[in-house]
Amino acid sequence: MIRDYKQGRFVPQTFSYESLMKKRVKKHPSYLQPIYEAVSNSLEATSGKGDYVTIRLKVSKSSTPGKYEFCSIEVEDSGCGFNEENLSRFYQLFDESKNFHNLGSGRIQFLHFFEHTEFRTVYIENGKKKKRNIVLSIGFIGTEKTPIWEGFEQDATEEEHTGTIVEFFFPRDSKDKESYENLTTDELHDKIFTHYLGKFCIRKGNVQNIAFERYIYDAHVDTEDKFIQDDDIPVVDYHDEVKVHYKRINSTNDGLIKQKETETFKIDSYLLPSSVQKRNEIKLTSKDETVDAENVDFSFVSRAKIEEGKNMLCLISSDFLTNQDTDLRGKLTLYTKSQFLKEKNLFTLDESHIFIDDVQEEVTEKITTHYPAINKIKEESEEDIDQVVEDFSLDKDVIAAIGVKTGEKVSDFLERYYHSDADFQKDNTQRLKAVFDSLRTLDPSGANFNRKFNAKVKEINSLIPVKNKSSLSRYIASRKSAMNMLRLILSKNLECQLEKKKRKSNEKLIHDLLFKQGTIDTLESNLWMLNEDFIHFKGFSNFELRKLNDDGVGVLRKLDDKEKEQLTAYNKDMLGYKPDILLFPEEHKCIIIELKSDTADPTHYLGQAINYAGLLREFAKDEYVIDNFYVYLIAESFDFTSVVRTDPRFQLSQYMDYVFMPNANVYGGARGYGALYMEVLKYSTLLKRAEMRNSIFSDKIFGDDFDKEGEKED
Known part of the structure; x- marks a missing residue:
């Protein structure tokens, strides 16, 4: 130009x-x-x-x-x-x-x-x-x-x-x-x-x-x-209007009161070819043009199928919306009730206001009444959220505060819930801290100590959200169930063990119960049965050594031709070995867990985990070199003395429920030797230890006589 x-x-x-x-x-x-x-x-x-x-x-x-x-x-x-x-x-x-x-x-x-x-x-x-x-x-x-x-x-x-x-x-x-x-x-x-x-x-x-x-x-x-x-230009498929009431804050500044004054919102719905209107939409308008507005979400309507080859465009118009238009044309300033109650400085408190979530609710009611396909999506969304509330024991007080938006996706609802829940938790945390701090005023030697102490405990308990209590009981129930599952596997009483055509191996069942094969999420595992700390470590269940990676970065270093030949000699593929479970608690340390059938003789596998340790030490990248290995070999039908007889480096434990090798060398090639500690134990021992650790909690929920009654029934 x-x-x-x-x-x-x-x-x-x-x-x-x-x-x-x-x-x-x-x-x-x-x-x-x-x-x-x-x-x-x-x-x-x-x-x-x-x-x-x-x-x-x-x-x-x-x-x-x-x-x-x-x-x-x-x-x-x-x-x-x-x-x-x-x-x-x-x-x-x-x-x-x-x-x-x-x-x-x-x-x-x-x-x-x-x-x-x-x-x-x-x-x-x-x-x-x-x-x-x-x-x-x-x-x-x-x-x-x-x-x-x-x-x-x-x-x-x-x-x-x-x-x-x-x-x-x-x-x-x-x-x-x-x-x-x-x-x-x-x-x-x-x-x-x-x-x-x-x-x-x-x-x-x-x-x-x-x-x-x-x-x-x-x-x-x-x-x-x-x-x-x-x-x-199409003709209107559906026309209606709704009146939305103004609201103002109540005298205690924590709620809203409906006013007589209203604003009218017109609804005009059109069915357009899907080549033009790509999906169902409900849009606000200002000056007869569609506009963007924060806090408005009608996206659930996009999932409905109203008419073959056509999609709906529903336009909401009102003088109120035009009055909210800003200098940035097409960007409306609209607020929700929760925003108003949380950030009261956004409004003049003595004035009445129209809230966009009220508009959304009234419009949705009209649209879902007219279009059954959209109503179906709305009901399905509500059922999904109800199920999530039940499954995760979500706090009803938090839900009452944030409300459930019509047709809202579960992911969006949970995002709003946890954001609001964080505020609730913060407030509760401060109140809980105050109660705990008040314990310093108690005198354990005082005559009324127990009464005052129990009153503090009761107050603390009342401040713990119901969902937290439910989560705790569900967590304990999950642990109790996992221990019972292991007992049933060992006694071969699972139905899948009794079916001749589809009989599952005990080793696979135990492995998947403790840490699902092919997974890496230790928090979802039951490795706490062996050690409480194990669920917090980075882990791999039944992965080939060559496929180990740290956030997408391979753990093993690049091999030269001589090393490749050595690792594949005698028809072997050593980097294709799959340790049952590998855990990495911190830098330069590794835990190896080998799970054998309840009928297997562990003496035949004593060198297996040591071999895995040697491969990891020799061929890991420099930043992943492991100096200390901790190995657990678990089976059931064997005698501890046979393990010691096979390898005298093992020692019997004081309580005779496992044997251990306190220190052994791990071959690391040019890197020299690493150190290894190893235990051989039984599944029944593992189960007994887990039950002892968890009984103090499970007995409170299920009762001291729960297991005894179960034994009588068996």
């Missing part, structure tokens, strides 16, 4: 555009916003049928085949043009003479998105046809202290018709530039059609002819032309 700026003047401004762009009218998140702004201006400048608005996408071919370089985007209309009245309004930002909600701040988006925006306008002034050019550029501010240049007014020819062309050059952001280069007339047609559908429907019978054209090197590619005409 070449222009002689001497043939015009720079228009002084009384405020700083740079400050305005940083602090008040920030860049809109949608790259289409400047186009929307220009089209909105064109629709407002034209009367309707007989007028036109044309959007042109202009590109040139790039050196990359199939790729195009952005040239400009042009919006032309047949409106009245920039006469003196309109020009004056253009120069005076936030001028309310047009109407209260058209303050002209849309031009700030032009500055945010493009280096240069040019206006070429033809208009009638005092009965004569005139024309002028205007350029808007952020680059002018540095030298001219204004972003606006105005060309001198000239006489227009009879052939030139009134109207305005707005053309955008040089996108300021590379991502926006790429989006404009990839924009098609098809896509832009669909976006404009749905964005202004409310406006089009209101004007049906008097809609401007709207065209979308694409140019390559100024050559019109007419095969890509798209149009919006009056015949394209």
Whole structure:
């Protein structure tokens, strides 16, 4: 774009555009916003049928085949043009003479998105046809202290018709530039059609002819032309309205009271071809244009199938919504009840307010009543959330505070729940701390100590959320069940052990019970039966050595040809060995657990885990070198003395329930020897230890005589 700026003047401004762009009218998140702004201006400048608005996408071919370089985007209309009245309004930002909600701040988006925006306008002034050019550029501010240049007014020819062309050059952001280069007339047609559908429907019978054209090197590619005409505007499939009551805060500042005053919200639903309307949507509108609003989520309707080949677009309009529009056109300021109660400074407390969640609830009730398919999705969502509340014993007080949004996804509900629950927990934690701190006032030697102490315990218990108590009991029940499962496996009383055709091996059953094969989540395992700490370590259950990785990074180092030959000699594949369980408690340490059948002789496997340890020490990367190994070999039907007889390095424990090797060398090749500690024990011993550790809790829940009664029944 070449222009002689001497043939015009720079228009002084009384405020700083740079400050305005940083602090008040920030860049809109949608790259289409400047186009929307220009089209909105064109629709407002034209009367309707007989007028036109044309959007042109202009590109040139790039050196990359199939790729195009952005040239400009042009919006032309047949409106009245920039006469003196309109020009004056253009120069005076936030001028309310047009109407209260058209303050002209849309031009700030032009500055945010493009280096240069040019206006070429033809208009009638005092009965004569005139024309002028205007350029808007952020680059002018540095030298001219204004972003606006105005060309001198000239006489227009009879052939030139009134109207305005707005053309955008040089996108300021590379991502926006790429989006404009990839924009098609098809896509832009669909976006404009749905964005202004409310406006089009209101004007049906008097809609401007709207065209979308694409140019390559100024050559019109007419095969890509798209149009919006009056015949394209659909009829309303469903119309209704709801009245939403204003609410104000109560006298205790912790709740809301419904007022008599209401606002009316109109519902207009359209069924559009799925090629245009990609999914079911409910959108808010302001000034008959669809807008974005925080805290509004109707996404559940997208999952419904209303009619084959069509999707619903439901538009919600209200004077209230238009009044909430901001300087950032199309971004509404709306608040939920929970926001109001949490951040009361956002509002004037003595005023009444409309809350968007009330609007959402009332609209959803109407929509789900009219469309059974949407109602079905709503009910399924409610059932899913009810199930989650039950499964996870969620706190009813927290749920009452945050509410359940209609059709809300479980993931979104849980995110809101845990965010709010954190606040509840914080408050409870402070109160619990105060009670615990008050224990210092008690005297254990005092006559009433037990009564006062028990009163403190009762108070502490009342502050523990029900869900925490339920979680604890469920956790203990899970442990009790796991121990009973191990007992049943060892006694061969599981049904899967008794079926001849599908009989499962005891070794596999025990392995999967303790730590599911092929998994790495130790927190979900039952390794606490062996040692409480084991569930907190990084772990691998039945993984090949070569497939061990730390957050996607392989543990073993790169091997040379000689090492590869050594590891595959005699038809072996040593790095394909699968230790039953590997745990890594901290740097340079490793726990190896080998689980054998309850009928296996562990003396045949004493060297197996030591071999695994040697491979890990010799072939791990430098940052994963292991110096100390702790090995547990577990079986059932054997004699401890046979283990000691096979390898005299083993010693009998003091309680005769396991044997251990206090220290042995682990071969590490060029790295030298590592150290190894090893135990051989029985599953029955493991089970007994686990029961002793957990009995203090399980007895409180199930009763001291629970296991005795079970034994009597057996």
